[in-house]
Amino acid sequence: MDREGVGPGGTRPVVVRVPVEPVEAVMEADAADSTVLAGDVVVRGPLFGVAAQDAGDGQRWRVVIAVTAGCPQLARDSLNSALWFRAKDEARDRAERRALLAAVARLESERVDELDLAGTRYRVVRAEEYAGAGPGGIEEPRPSDPEPPAPDWNRAVKEPGIDGGLVLDPAAPVTPTQAVEQLALRGLRYTGERFPEDVRADARRALDTHPDVLLLPATFTVVEQSRARGWTPVSGPHASAHAARKSLDFALTWMWPRMRGLIPDDADPHTDARTPAAGGGPAGKLAAYAEAADVLRAGRVNRLGFQGATYRIARTRRLLRWGPDGPEGPRPSDINSQDPARIHLALDEDGRVIPED
Numbered sequence: 001m002d003r004e005g006v007g008p009g010g011t012r013p014v015v016v017r018v019p020v021e022p023v024e025a026v027m028e029a030d031a032a033d034s035t036v037l038a039g040d041v042v043v044r045g046p047l048f049g050v051a052a053q054d055a056g057d058g059q060r061w062r063v064v065i066a067v068t069a070g071c072p073q074l075a076r077d078s079l080n081s082a083l084w085f086r087a088k089d090e091a092r093d094r095a096e097r098r099a100l101l102a103a104v105a106r107l108e109s110e111r112v113d114e115l116d117l118a119g120t121r122y123r124v125v126r127a128e129e130y131a132g133a134g135p136g137g138i139e140e141p142r143p144s145d146p147e148p149p150a151p152d153w154n155r156a157v158k159e160p161g162i163d164g165g166l167v168l169d170p171a172a173p174v175t176p177t178q179a180v181e182q183l184a185l186r187g188l189r190y191t192g193e194r195f196p197e198d199v200r201a202d203a204r205r206a207l208d209t210h211p212d213v214l215l216l217p218a219t220f221t222v223v224e225q226s227r228a229r230g231w232t233p234v235s236g237p238h239a240s241a242h243a244a245r246k247s248l249d250f251a252l253t254w255m256w257p258r259m260r261g262l263i264p265d266d267a268d269p270h271t272d273a274r275t276p277a278a279g280g281g282p283a284g285k286l287a288a289y290a291e292a293a294d295v296l297r298a299g300r301v302n303r304l305g306f307q308g309a310t311y312r313i314a315r316t317r318r319l320l321r322w323g324p325d326g327p328e329g330p331r332p333s334d335i336n337s338q339d340p341a342r343i344h345l346a347l348d349e350d351g352r353v354i355p356e357d
Contacts (some may be wrong), residue, residue, distance in 0.1 A: 014174060016176055024175065027175075030143055031142070035132075036134075038138070038139035040133045040134060041185070041188070042132075042133045042231075043128045047069060047127050047318060048067065048072045048124055049078075050063070050064050050068050051327055052064045052121065052122050053326065060167055060169045061125075061167070062165075062166065068163075068236060072126075072330040075125075076112060077343060080107040080344075081106055084104050088347055091351060101122060110340060111336065111340060123327065124329055125320060125328065125329060126328050126329060126330050127319060128188065128319050128322070130188075132317075140302040141241035141300075148242055151300075153246060153249060155250060159240065159243040159246065160240065162238070166216070168214055169216060170322050174215075177332060181215060182212075182213050183320055184230060189204060195334065202266075202332060206328060209323050210323035210327075214319065215319055216317075217239075219316045219317075220237065220313055221233050221235060221314050222234040222247055224312075225247075225311075229315065234306045235247040244302065244313050248313075249296055253272040253289060254272045254273070256289065
């Protein structure tokens with residue numbers, strides 16, 4: 001991808017506010033340092049979610065499905081499921097339930113990118129996922145990124161969700177480093193022969209149709225370093241660096257041992273690489289997995305070597321393009337990995353599930 005200057009036509013001014021809180025000032029200093037240590041931009045590709053706008057919201061939209069899906073259809077399916085459960089559990093009367101189920105029926109059979117329902121607009125939105133990089137590789141969590149005072153490794157404890165309660169407001173003031181990043185990335189687009197022509201054409205068009213950029217909150221992803229493929233994601237994005245570490249801990253102690261035949265598929269679900277063998281301590285090859293997990297748990301570890309591979313907690317970022325009618329939706333060249341389909345059983349007008357037979 002390349003950065004190109006975008007002319008003033010169609011763009012809105014960026015409103016800058018000066019940080020006054022000490023914590024925010026530290027975050028600004030970290031952001032400034034990152035431009036020196038990891039000032040290059042590495043783009044992974046698009047992510048998708050769903051935003052909603054009510055009649056009184058003005059130019060603001062709120063994220064109702066986190067912008068983390070790898071293709072537009074996954075975001076549509078998430079909206080399908082959310083509306084189905086709303087029809088089942090929250091509809092106030094039959095008329096509201098009928099409207100919700102009509103929307104579900106469309107999502108089951110059509111690639112719907114925008115939906116009007118009871119005065120609310122729902123839109124599948126598109127963001128570009130990227131990360132900073134420099135001589136030391138891909139950017140890791142910053143010192144000022146939120147961390148729990150005492151890390152909790154209990155898998156039963158649910159981590160905060162991504163984009164929860166997030167409001168998209170193009171007029172909201174931003175900090176100086178955020179303003180610099182927004183302006184620098186306005187002209188970001190796909191270039192180069194390795195991208196198909198339709199992808200490049202859509203990227204060029206987006207500079208005109210959606211000339212502004214909004215930055216979404218940072219996410220954190222486990223990546224594996226490879227000489228052949230560079231940095232490859234191992235996990236999906238997480239809301240915090242600790243949540244990403246927990247996902248790597250789960251892979252080391254539970255998922256990978258099962259995938260590699262070190263723990264039988266029919267073993268107790270609570271069995272993992274730390275489960276003592278008959279003689280005490282992890283059994284055989286599992287000991288290496290348990291030891292790696294212990295290293296990960298020793299502190300705020302962002303790099304881990306294991307069996308010849310290097311894993312890193314990467315600080316990933318997302319930008320969303322914005323036009324006169326709000327956030328950008330899927331582009332014609334975006335690939336859908338699956339077709340629309342029925343996800344849940346049918347409901348009657350009173351919200352009761354209708355059995356298949």
